[in-house]
Amino acid sequence: DTGVSQNPRHKITKRGQNVTFRCDPISEHNRLYWYRQTLGQGPEFLTYFQNEAQLEKSRLLSDRFSAERPKGSFSTLEIQRTEQGDSAMYLCASSLAFRGKSGELFFGEGSRLTVL
Amino acid sequence: AQKVTQAQTEISVVEKEDVTLDCVYETRDTTYYLFWYKQPPSGELVFLIRRNSFDEQNEISGRYSWNFQKSTSSFNFTITASQVVDSAVYFCALSGGYSGGGADGLTFGKGTHLIIQP
Numbered sequence: 001d002t003g004v005s006q007n008p009r010h011k012i013t014k015r016g017q018n019v020t021f022r023c024d025p026i027s028e029h030n031r032l033y034w035y036r037q038t039l040g041q042g043p044e045f046l047t048y049f050q051n052e053a054q055l056e057k058s059r060l061l062s063d064r065f066s067a068e069r070p071k072g073s074f075s076t077l078e079i080q081r082t083e084q085g086d087s088a089m090y091l092c093a094s095s096l097a098f099r100g101k102s103g104e105l106f107f108g109e110g111s112r113l114t115v116l
Numbered sequence: 117a118q119k120v121t122q123a124q125t126e127i128s129v130v131e132k133e134d135v136t137l138d139c140v141y142e143t144r145d146t147t148y149y150l151f152w153y154k155q156p157p158s159g160e161l162v163f164l165i166r167r168n169s170f171d172e173q174n175e176i177s178g179r180y181s182w183n184f185q186k187s188t189s190s191f192n193f194t195i196t197a198s199q200v201v202d203s204a205v206y207f208c209a210l211s212g213g214y215s216g217g218g219a220d221g222l223t224f225g226k227g228t229h230l231i232i233q234p
Contacts, residue, residue: 033221042120042207043161045221059221091161103149103211103222107161 002026004108006092012114013082020078021111025094032075033105034067035091043091049075050097082115089113118143120210120225128231129198137193137228139208145169150184150191151209151222161207167191195230203232 005024013019025032030051035043046065047057052072060066064082069075079086089112093105119142129135141150152164165175167184175182179196195202209222 035221040226042209042224042227043222045223048221056221089159093161103151103166103209104163105153105161105222106163109158109160 004092004094004106006090006108006111008111009109010112010114012116014116015084016081018078018080019082019113020076021090021092021113023075023077023092023094023108025074025092026106027073028096029094029106030072030097031095032069033093033095034075034077035093035107036061037089037091037110038087046077079113082113084115087113087115118145118148118210118212118223120208120223122206122208122225122228124228125226126229126231128233130233131200132197134194134196135198135230137195137206137208137230139191139193139225141189141191141208141210143210143212145212147212149211151211152182152191152193153207153209153224154204155207155227156204164193198230198232200232200234203230205229 007022011019032049034046036046037043045059047060047067049069052069064080067077089110091107091110093107095105121140148169150167154162154164165182172184181194183192205227207224207227209224211222
């Protein structure tokens with residue numbers, strides 16, 4: 001299967017710990033996005049990369065959140081000093097960059113974070 | 117600021133009935149894009165359609181059809197002859213400007229949970 005892959009699928013952690021999620025996009029896609037989804041809500045945009053450049057990060061929820069895409073392939077989302085309010089599903093998506101496909105995102109199954 | 121409202125939290129119909137999911141949006145952009153995504157119980161969001169603000173032509177794809185009306189800022193989605201496999205949460209989304217969902221991301225509504233009963 002060559003879809004978007006996210007790991008781990010589930011993460012349970014204690015408040016104050018750091019967590020990292022990994023996303024492997026579809027190989028030919030040069031855009032990669034992170035979204036957060038809480039129960040009963042639609043996905044909320046966090047950040048986006050085109051190749052290895054992080055072109056939008058102002059929507060990251062706080063300075064505890066950071067994302068990288070070091071070689072323009074996989075990406076990581078790190079949350080430092082987790083809080084209970086960080087409990088959510090973290091979604092990764094990828095897409096092609098050209099205008100005719102803009103917004104046509106391919107999502108992974110998500111990484112569910114539970115902060116105790 | 118952009119906003120998408122899906123007033124119907126949950127809809128339940130019997131199989132083979134037609135059902136319409138409402139979507140109302142707000143934006144100050146003159147160029148924007150509208151989308152529908154499906155989130156089945158497995159959880160993975162699936163792209164259904166993209167429509168740009170200059171194209172008000174309705175679209176039909178099999179049992180699915182979309183009605184875009186700029187005058188009422190609505191982009192409604194109709195499923196004809198619904199099937200149990202259509203059961204899912206459906207999200208309407210909006211992106212502004214020329215990025216088409218790139219730099220500014222997509223603004224999603226809260227979703228409508230559609231239940232198709234056999």
